[in-house]
Amino acid sequence: MKRLSSFLFPAVLSVLLASPAAAQEELSAALEGRRGAIPDDPRAFQETWLVPSEGKAAAGPEQTEFGGRVRVYQERPRERIEIFEVEGGELGDPVVIVGDGTRYWLVTPVGASPLLETEPAADPFVRRVLAGPAGDAEPHRIVPAEGGIAAVVLRHSLAGEFDADEAFALELPRGGSGVLETTVSSFSAAGDPEVVASAGARGVDRVRTASGTIAVTPDPGAVAWMEEELAVPTLELERFRREARLAPYDVLPSVEQAPSDPEAGR
Amino acid sequence: MIGRGVRALVTALLVLLLAAPAARAQIFGEIQEKVQDAAEKVQQARKYGAAVVPISTGQEIEIGRGIAATLAGAYGVDRDPELTRYVNLVGSVVASVDPRPGIAYRFAVLDTDAVNAFAAPGGYVFVTRGALAAMEDEATLAAVLAHEVGHVDARDVVEEIQSRARTALGIEEAAEAVDVTGEEYLTKAVETGATALFMGLSREDELEADRFAVERLAAVGYDPDGLLRFLEALEERSGDEDVSLLEKTHPDASDRIDEAEEVVEDLPDERREGVVAEARFRRALEEDTATPGF
Numbered sequence: 001m002k003r004l005s006s007f008l009f010p011a012v013l014s015v016l017l018a019s020p021a022a023a024q025e026e027l028s029a030a031l032e033g034r035r036g037a038i039p040d041d042p043r044a045f046q047e048t049w050l051v052p053s054e055g056k057a058a059a060g061p062e063q064t065e066f067g068g069r070v071r072v073y074q075e076r077p078r079e080r081i082e083i084f085e086v087e088g089g090e091l092g093d094p095v096v097i098v099g100d101g102t103r104y105w106l107v108t109p110v111g112a113s114p115l116l117e118t119e120p121a122a123d124p125f126v127r128r129v130l131a132g133p134a135g136d137a138e139p140h141r142i143v144p145a146e147g148g149i150a151a152v153v154l155r156h157s158l159a160g161e162f163d164a165d166e167a168f169a170l171e172l173p174r175g176g177s178g179v180l181e182t183t184v185s186s187f188s189a190a191g192d193p194e195v196v197a198s199a200g201a202r203g204v205d206r207v208r209t210a211s212g213t214i215a216v217t218p219d220p221g222a223v224a225w226m227e228e229e230l231a232v233p234t235l236e237l238e239r240f241r242r243e244a245r246l247a248p249y250d251v252l253p254s255v256e257q258a259p260s261d262p263e264a265g266r
Numbered sequence: 267m268i269g270r271g272v273r274a275l276v277t278a279l280l281v282l283l284l285a286a287p288a289a290r291a292q293i294f295g296e297i298q299e300k301v302q303d304a305a306e307k308v309q310q311a312r313k314y315g316a317a318v319v320p321i322s323t324g325q326e327i328e329i330g331r332g333i334a335a336t337l338a339g340a341y342g343v344d345r346d347p348e349l350t351r352y353v354n355l356v357g358s359v360v361a362s363v364d365p366r367p368g369i370a371y372r373f374a375v376l377d378t379d380a381v382n383a384f385a386a387p388g389g390y391v392f393v394t395r396g397a398l399a400a401m402e403d404e405a406t407l408a409a410v411l412a413h414e415v416g417h418v419d420a421r422d423v424v425e426e427i428q429s430r431a432r433t434a435l436g437i438e439e440a441a442e443a444v445d446v447t448g449e450e451y452l453t454k455a456v457e458t459g460a461t462a463l464f465m466g467l468s469r470e471d472e473l474e475a476d477r478f479a480v481e482r483l484a485a486v487g488y489d490p491d492g493l494l495r496f497l498e499a500l501e502e503r504s505g506d507e508d509v510s511l512l513e514k515t516h517p518d519a520s521d522r523i524d525e526a527e528e529v530v531e532d533l534p535d536e537r538r539e540g541v542v543a544e545a546r547f548r549r550a551l552e553e554d555t556a557t558p559g560f
Contacts, residue, residue, distance in 0.1 A: 203335035204457045209464035210514035214340065222338035223331050226372040226390060230350065232358040240355045244404070244541045247487035 023127075024116055030131045031104050031115070035077060037135035038099075042075040044158040048248045049129070049151050057148035061252070064152050066238035070129050071158070073167045077101035079134065080167045085125050090234045095120045097130070098168055105170055112170035139251040154248045319431040321424050321455075323368040323388075329427065330388025332456030333463065337384055337392055341376040344395060349375060352550035353411075356404060357391060360412040360482050366419055373411060381500070381509045384463050385414035387423045396508050398551060400499045404543035405492030409479050413493070416478030422471045426462040427455045466515030473517060473525050480529040484537035490530050492542075497523045 051067030052058035068085040083095040096107040097115055104115040120126045128143060128151065143151040203218025242249040321329070344350070350373075357373035365371070371389040376382075381396040391414045393407070401407055417423065431454075466472075476493060483490045501519040503509050516522070530538065 202332045202453065202456065203339055204332070204453065204460060207336060207340065207457070207460045207464050209461075209511065210466060211511055214464075216336055216339045218332075218335040219338035219343065220331075220335045222343040222374070223334045223390065225343070225345065226334070226374050230354050230372045230374065231370065232354050237355060237358050237362070241359060241487075244543050244546060245487070246359060246541055247485070250487045250541075 020122075023122070027121055027127055027130065028116060030127075031099070034079070034130065034132055034134040035099060035101070037133060038074045038076045038079055039135055040076050042073075042162070042164065044071070044073045044160075044162055046071050046156050046158050046248070047129075048154040048156075049125075050154070051125075051151050052148070057145040057150060059148050061142070061149065061152045064149070066235055066242075067151065068125060068129075072134070073162050074134070075164050075168070078164075078168045081129070083126055083129050085123075086234065095123070095126055096172065097126075098170055100168065100170070107170055107172060109172055140253065152252075154251050156248050156251075319428045321428060323366070326421070326424050327369070327388035328452060329424070329455045329459055330386040330390050332452065333386035333423070333459045334388075334390035334392075336456065336460045337376065337386060337390075337463070338374070341378040341380075341392075341394065343392075344375040344377040346375070349550060353393060353407070356408050357411040357415070359486050360408050360488075361389075361415045363482065363485055369418065371415065371418070379508050380511060381503070381506075382512045383410050383414050385417040385423070386463070387418065387421065387459060389418055391415065391418070400503070401496060401547070402544060403489075403492070403495070404547040405483065405489040405541060406496045407492075407547060408486075408488045409483055409492035409496055412479035412482040413475045415482070416475035417467070417471065419478065420471070420474060422467050422475070423459045423462050426467065427458045430458050431455075464511075464515070469517045473522065476522055476526050477529050480526055480533070483540065484533050487540050489540040489542045490533060490538060493526050494523060494530070497526060 047070040048066070049068045049070065050061065050064035053063055053065045058064045066086060068083065069091065070084070071082040073080045077099075078101050079099045081097040081099075083097070084091045084093075085095070086092070097120075098105050098107050098112070105112040106115045106118040106120055115121050137153075137155055139155050141153050141155070142149050143153060203216065203220065205216055205218065207214055207216055241247070242252075245252060353375055354373045357371060361371040369389045371391060373391045373393070375398065376384075376392045376394045378394050379396040379399075380394055381400050383391070383393040383397055385391045391411060393410055393414075397410060398407070401410070479493050480490045483492055497519045500509055500512065501523065504513065504519065513519075
């Protein structure tokens with residue numbers, strides 16, 4: 001026991017002392033690699049990250065679940081990375097990182113800070129995302145881990161143009177973090193309502209229809225029920241998509257065909 | 267309203283015919299001037315319509331809640347939890363591609379055999395039991411819900427309310443008189459919006475919503491022919507009592523099919539096929555019939 005503790009104690013101490021510097025060097029190298037891999041032409045893509053349902057490594061892709069979504073906008077040598085990680089079953093606020101061609105910054109509502117000096121730089125999910133690849137990649141790839149897989153990543157191109165000035169600014173754009181001018185290929189949860197359930201919806205008691213005027217007794221209770229009960233949690237929606245292999249899960253290998261609904265496919 | 271207009275026109279024409287040539291020319295001039303003036307005002311009102319009667323997203327949601335309460339009251343809402351959950355999942359798939367900021371979509375089933383679907387502003391979407399019974403797969407349900415989401419995304423009902431408000435008030439008066447936060451305006455807006463849904467939106471709005479639906483199905487991975495299957499089912503049942511309101515308020519199913527087919531043909535090859543999910547749809551509806559409603 002004494003021998004074990006005399007061996008373990010210095011080892012743990014050295015890991016504790018050496019880790020931050022080593023980790024920072026590792027991230028710094030990863031960011032350097034990213035910068036070099038940014039393609040010449042402007043482009044944007046989105047990644048869906050599936051992470052182990054339990055523990056740090058999954059035995060196979062079937063043991064993974066939706067863990068987050070990443071949007072990347074690139075125009076050599078600059079890029080913007082928006083990382084939305086699942087927190088408590090819902091997508092959290094994005095971690096926004098902008099590379100200006102020389103260094104990477106964490107951009108928040110209060111300003112920009114050098115990424116390596118910030119807390120998110122130590123977040124395992126953020127670090128895994130930043131490890132890339134930043135350039136071309138397969139639509140479906142596996143990130144290995146000791147004893148299995150750390151993540152399954154599904155990549156889709158984002159159609160449409162983006163405003164480079166807004167994308168690579170070291171401040172958050174007004175009205176949200178998204179910068180892409182497009183209507184397709186972005187799969188996010190429904191927006192939060194600007195107005196929440198309040199005094200009850202007011203309807204009208206007579207309505208003209210194409211078949212004549214009808215009398216109505218408005219049902220504000222039904223509207224309150226819709227507002228309170230019918231929101232779909234993000235994880236449930238992602239499971240529903242994946243079960244039928246709807247986008248973005250359409251690039252998953254067919255071996256993962258919906259186990260509970262073999263007819264749900266194409 | 268029309269009778270009064272016709273009487274005034276006949277009187278004006280009589281006066282014109284009976285008047286001396288010089289007086290006739292003067293009257294003609296005056297009429298021409300008034301017509302020109304009115305045309306300019308209409309043009310101005312169209313140009314500045316949304317600015318004259320602005321409706322924010324928050325106000326849109328408030329109006330939408332009133333219209334949704336009216337729709338729910340007119341037909342009754344089926345509160346079966348499993349069926350409603352399923353319809354919300356399918357609806358959320360088609361609604362969650364670049365959602366309008368501030369809008370949270372909710373989908374409910376109206377308890378009627380009439381085949382129809384409605385979208386109140388602010389994201390309150392309804393599909394009827396009759397419409398569900400006319401479908402055979404999930405891609406078709408997704409198509410109908412995507413069509414309704416298209417109306418909300420394009421703010422079709424909101425624009426109809428704005429258009430009627432500025433027509434009723436005139437451009438200058440509207441700018442001064444409309445307090446969109448006021449109780450009276452809200453009630454009027456709800457009434458106008460509900461009437462627009464029950465009387466029908468414009469042909470252009472409907473065809474645009476069809477186009478939106480096909481493109482949205484393709485974007486999320488559903489079979490884009492889902493809309494065509496629904497329109498073909500409507501065409502087959504043309505003349506049925508259960509489809510009569512939908513027929514009166516929408517362009518002919520055959521025209522819609524022609525237009526939708528063109529949109530499908532314009533899709534990239536890799537998007538022309540997609541998930542149909544017939545088994546999952548049937549299972550969701552069968553579970554519903556096995557569960558007594560409440």
